[in-house]
Amino acid sequence: MPSLLLYRAAALVTLGVIAGGLHATIHAKVSDKPVTLRLLQPGVIDWDAYANKGNPAPAPSGIPATSGTPAGAPSSTPARTGNTPASQPPTPPPPAAADPMDEINITIAQAKLLHDNRVVFLDARHLNEYEEGHVAGALWLTTESFATPGGGEVMGVLDRDAPVVVYCGGGMCDASKNLVRLLQQAGFMQARIMHDGYPEWVKAGHPTQTGKPPIGGN
Amino acid sequence: MATSTTVRPMGWLVLPCRVVLGGLFIVAGVMKLRDPQGFAEAIAAFKLIPERADYLTVFTAFAMPWIELLAGAFLVIGLWARASALLIGALLVAFIVMIASVLIRIKMGVQLSVSCTCFGELEWPCGETLGMCQIWRDVVLLAMAVPVLVWGPGPLAIDRESTR
Numbered sequence: 001m002p003s004l005l006l007y008r009a010a011a012l013v014t015l016g017v018i019a020g021g022l023h024a025t026i027h028a029k030v031s032d033k034p035v036t037l038r039l040l041q042p043g044v045i046d047w048d049a050y051a052n053k054g055n056p057a058p059a060p061s062g063i064p065a066t067s068g069t070p071a072g073a074p075s076s077t078p079a080r081t082g083n084t085p086a087s088q089p090p091t092p093p094p095p096a097a098a099d100p101m102d103e104i105n106i107t108i109a110q111a112k113l114l115h116d117n118r119v120v121f122l123d124a125r126h127l128n129e130y131e132e133g134h135v136a137g138a139l140w141l142t143t144e145s146f147a148t149p150g151g152g153e154v155m156g157v158l159d160r161d162a163p164v165v166v167y168c169g170g171g172m173c174d175a176s177k178n179l180v181r182l183l184q185q186a187g188f189m190q191a192r193i194m195h196d197g198y199p200e201w202v203k204a205g206h207p208t209q210t211g212k213p214p215i216g217g218n
Numbered sequence: 219m220a221t222s223t224t225v226r227p228m229g230w231l232v233l234p235c236r237v238v239l240g241g242l243f244i245v246a247g248v249m250k251l252r253d254p255q256g257f258a259e260a261i262a263a264f265k266l267i268p269e270r271a272d273y274l275t276v277f278t279a280f281a282m283p284w285i286e287l288l289a290g291a292f293l294v295i296g297l298w299a300r301a302s303a304l305l306i307g308a309l310l311v312a313f314i315v316m317i318a319s320v321l322i323r324i325k326m327g328v329q330l331s332v333s334c335t336c337f338g339e340l341e342w343p344c345g346e347t348l349g350m351c352q353i354w355r356d357v358v359l360l361a362m363a364v365p366v367l368v369w370g371p372g373p374l375a376i377d378r379e380s381t382r
Contacts (some may be wrong), residue, residue: 007301016286020282035276035279171332
């Protein structure tokens with residue numbers, strides 16, 4: 001009797017759905033870490049301040065933010081004679097973001113601006129991709145390495161109140177989003193995503209580097 | 219004790235299928251329920267549920283492992299064994315289709331970064347990235363569901379009707 005089989009299978013599904021629904025409801029109410037797929041909206045970065053050369057570097061001292069690169073430092077100096085980066089690509093901040101994600105996603109130009117100001121970059125791609133080439137001075141941190149001692153080492157040098165820029169392969173890669181979610185849970189509310197990712201950074205001719213991560217490699 | 223229904227020879231083939239397959243589904247369900255956030259993100263990464271329906275993704279992240287857990291447990295103890303095998307088979311077919319959809323979309327140039335999380339952190343023998351390996355693994359599991367469906371629960375089951 002095939003119909004009995006189907007009824008029983010359907011009953012099992014129903015049971016599972018009820019249990020899952022109950023579990024989801026209880027979890028959402030009780031757990032201190034409710035499941036969330038949306039990134040929280042961080043505070044707004046003061047882009048004008050970052051456009052000014054005299055801006056205090058938010059990166060904590062002693063970490064290889066952009067220091068490890070010979071290309072990083074010189075590239076930031078020539079264009080900034082005054083406070084008017086007129087010919088510079090850095091676009092003005094997006095006007096009153098309607099979509100919360102606009103607060104989190106930043107353009108390559110904005111990322112470069114932060115890079116010039118020694119904001120820490122986090123590469124969320126696989127280790128081999130990082131070693132083949134990454135944003136100059138970027139550290140390596142992924143959702144997988146996040147909870148490892150190596151991840152802890154990286155987190156240890158970060159400043160919770162300072163911006164960090166996270167990137168992955170660009171396009172629809174979720175690695176940045178997932179990492180930012182973890183960072184937010186850990187209190188890093190200023191995390192940003194360089195939405196177009198590493199390929200566009202390279203295309204724009206911005207400084208890159210190859211080699212193993214300075215800390216948190218394994 | 220069963221009256222005259224002696225265990226058919228096939229029964230001893232069915233029993234290991236039941237226990238192993240059911241056991242794996244219990245493990246899979248428990249592993250997922252231990253990390254609902256991770257599983258919800260994994261479901262979202264398949265991009266089969268629109269982002270606007272996040273609540274559906276979160277709900278699935280809880281309901282799916284519970285269904286796996288229940289079906290697995292029923293299969294192991296041999297209660298509604300054939301129905302459980304049918305359900306598990308249907309789930310496996312659905313998984314195969316979803317994994318294939320991801321692989322096809324990647325072939326078509328869509329950038330998708332999906333980790334299976336089929337078994338939480340235990341992905342043996344496959345790596346974490348989704349590939350043909352996961353499809354073959356599901357096919358093997360599917361092959362284990364068939365004997366139960368065809369020959370009934372076999373020995374050491376709660377189900378009385380040992381055949382049909």
